[in-house]
Amino acid sequence: MKDFTTGNVARHIFNFTLPMLLGNVFQQLYNIVDSIIVGKELGKEALASVGASFPIIFALIALLIGIGSGFSIVIS
Incomplete structure (x- = not known):
């Protein structure tokens, strides 16, 4: 386990937020691929x-990320 109380603060913050950043990138890639497949196969109405x-989906994901971050702060 790393000690976040010593060392470069900016690097620690970046390392702490990297998993959340990657999760958001994968979510956006999922939405892009979903739009491409639905647009080609099912048409413009779909x-x-x-x-x-x-x-709606983005609001739910943001809410859950916020709740998870809040709980992790309380638990820490």
């Missing part, structure tokens, strides 16, 4: 429904 549901 693509519009995927686009309309994105804000």
